[in-house]
Amino acid sequence: MAASRSKLHRxxxxxxxxxxxxxxxxxxxxxxxxADTGVSAEPxxxxxxxxxxxxxxxxxxxxxxxxxxxxxxxxGFYDEHGNRHHxxxxxDGWALVxxxxxxxxxxxxxxxxxxxxxxxxxxxxxxxEFGDTSVSASYLLASSDRNNSSLTAAIKQNLTTGQxxxxxxxGLAEATGSGAPTxxxxxxxxxxFLADRNLRGRFNVGWRMPGAxxxxxxxxxxxxxxxxxxxxxxxxxxxxxxGLEYSFNPEWVVATDVIYxxxxxxxxxxxxxxxxxxxxxxxTELPSSWRLSVAPxxxxxxxxxxxxxxxxxxxxxxxxxAAIFAPQVAxxxxx
Numbered sequence: 001m002a003a004s005r006s007k008l009h010r011x012x013x014x015x016x017x018x019x020x021x022x023x024x025x026x027x028x029x030x031x032x033x034x035a036d037t038g039v040s041a042e043p044x045x046x047x048x049x050x051x052x053x054x055x056x057x058x059x060x061x062x063x064x065x066x067x068x069x070x071x072x073x074x075x076g077f078y079d080e081h082g083n084r085h086h087x088x089x090x091x092d093g094w095a096l097v098x099x100x101x102x103x104x105x106x107x108x109x110x111x112x113x114x115x116x117x118x119x120x121x122x123x124x125x126x127x128x129e130f131g132d133t134s135v136s137a138s139y140l141l142a143s144s145d146r147n148n149s150s151l152t153a154a155i156k157q158n159l160t161t162g163q164x165x166x167x168x169x170x171g172l173a174e175a176t177g178s179g180a181p182t183x184x185x186x187x188x189x190x191x192x193f194l195a196d197r198n199l200r201g202r203f204n205v206g207w208r209m210p211g212a213x214x215x216x217x218x219x220x221x222x223x224x225x226x227x228x229x230x231x232x233x234x235x236x237x238x239x240x241x242x243g244l245e246y247s248f249n250p251e252w253v254v255a256t257d258v259i260y261x262x263x264x265x266x267x268x269x270x271x272x273x274x275x276x277x278x279x280x281x282x283x284t285e286l287p288s289s290w291r292l293s294v295a296p297x298x299x300x301x302x303x304x305x306x307x308x309x310x311x312x313x314x315x316x317x318x319x320x321x322a323a324i325f326a327p328q329v330a331x332x333x334x335x
Contacts, residue, residue, distance in 0.1 A: 045198050045247045048307035048332040051295045052257040053202040053243030055190050056150045057109025057138045058101050063335045068097040070328040078318035080287060087323075094118035095131065107140040115162075117176040122168065132162040132177040149191035158182040158212075165220035175221030179214030180234050198247040208237035210264070222268045228282060230270010235288070237263040245299070253299035255309070261321075262290040291318035305334040 048066075049055055058064055072093040076086045095118065101111040115131035138154035162177015163170055186206035193199040214232045216224055222232045239262070245255040265286040272282045297311025312327040 044250050045196065046250050046301035046304050046307065047200055047245050047247065047253055047255075048299045048301065048309045048330075050202065050243035050245055050255040050257045051297050051309065051311050051313065051328065051330075052259050053204045053241045054154075054188060055202060056140050056143075056152045056188070057107065058103035058334075060103045060106045062103045064099075064101045064333065065335075066099055066330050066332045068095075068099075068328055068330040070095045070097060070326055072324055072326045074322045074324055076323035078291070078321050078323060080320055082317065082319050084323055091120055091126075097131075109138045111136045111138070117162070119163075119176050120173040121171050122173045127171065129163060129172065129176045130161050133159040135159065147191040147193060148197065150189065152188045152190075154186045154188065156184045156186070158184075160214075164214055165216045165224070166218045168219055168226065178221060178234075179216065180212040180232070182208050182212040182234060184208045200245045200247075202243040203241070204243075205240045206238065208234075210234065210236040216268070216270065222266060222286065223284075224268060224270070224282070225272060227273045227275075228270055229273070230268065230282060232266045232268045232286075234266045235264030237261075251301050253301065255297045255299055255311070257295040257297075257313075259293045259295060259313070260290070261293075262288070264288045287320045289318065289320035291321040292316045293324075307332040 072095070074087055074090040074093075076084050078084055095115055097113060097115045099111060099113040101109055103109050113134045113136075115133070116128050117131045118126050119129050121127055134156050136154055136156040138152050141151045141153055143150040158178065158181055160177055160179050160181055162175065162179075163172060164175050164177045164179025167173065167175060184206050186204055188202065188204040190200065190202045193201060210233075212234045214220075214222070214234070216222065216231055217229055218224070218226050220228070220232075224230070239260065241257050241259040243255065243257045245253050247253045265288045267285050269281075269283045271279050273279050293313050293315045295311055295313040297309050299307055299309045301307040308329070308331055310327075310329040312325060314325055315321070315323045
């Protein structure tokens with residue numbers, strides 16, 4: 001966001017909009033990558049789990065690692081009226097996201113997600129940098145023999161290991177993290193259907209608590225210019241997804257997710273010091289945004305402990321959000 005002549009900035013610039021859209025909704029796949037188990041309700045049916053909608057805690061003593069390679073392509077932007085505008089020259093974004101999960105008991109699971117991002121530099125080059133890290137815990141609230149259904153509650157804490165500000169000083173043209181230690185609460189369910197239990201359904205709803213702050217210095221993920229010093233207060237965000245998997249045989253499965261994401265934006269305030277030493281007030285409200293997407297995929301299960309899933313997230317509609325196509329592949333490994 002470029003500094004204007006006004007002492008009080010209230011309207012985000014195009015740069016701030018694109019930055020905020022990418023920050024809030026542009027890396028959905030990375031933020032929702034999850035560790036999963038290939039164990040199913042029937043011995044002849046195997047699932048890796050769909051791309052977006054996570055499942056219940058792993059059984060006691062099981063560990064799972066599921067590295068994702070994600071390519072995010074920004075094809076356009078949805079404006080505040082929902083009109084889609086084509087975007088030229090936006091470089092593809094690559095990310096390697098590694099979720100790890102472990103079953104402490106049959107009801108309690110813990111996990112962590114690590115990421116590295118292929119970020120652009122001011123000179124047009126690329127560099128691999130750490131993204132944010134998250135740690136999580138989940139608890140199996142209820143389970144039933146009928147449809148092997150389950151209900152799970154989870155909490156996830158974001159750790160600010162990515163770079164959110166001082167981008168130019170670190171040789172970056174884009175942020176790799178949010179800079180805010182956000183907390184997310186979620187509720188999810190799972191059930192098996194059909195006579196052979198070869199159709200599995202999942203749902204997940206999540207809410208990011210408002211009030212987390214990111215201390216910012218210079219150009220940042222929130223569109224602030226050089227010379228800025230202040231902070232961003234993140235508002236609430238929510239997401240909901242439904243995932244379905246259909247197994248044709250022990251090896252081949254088709255899957256899809258329908259995903260809705262909403263972010264209430266952020267309040268950015270502080271001061272900007274010019275090269276002449278003049279200080280001005282900077283106060284901006286980044287707009288709320290939402291996006292609706294689908295994520296079809298194909299799974300191939302080598303064994304009940306190793307599987308491969310490949311698919312893509314495709315945005316269908318939105319407001320103040322990036323229109324993305326995000327192909328991705330993951331290897332699911334249970335130990």
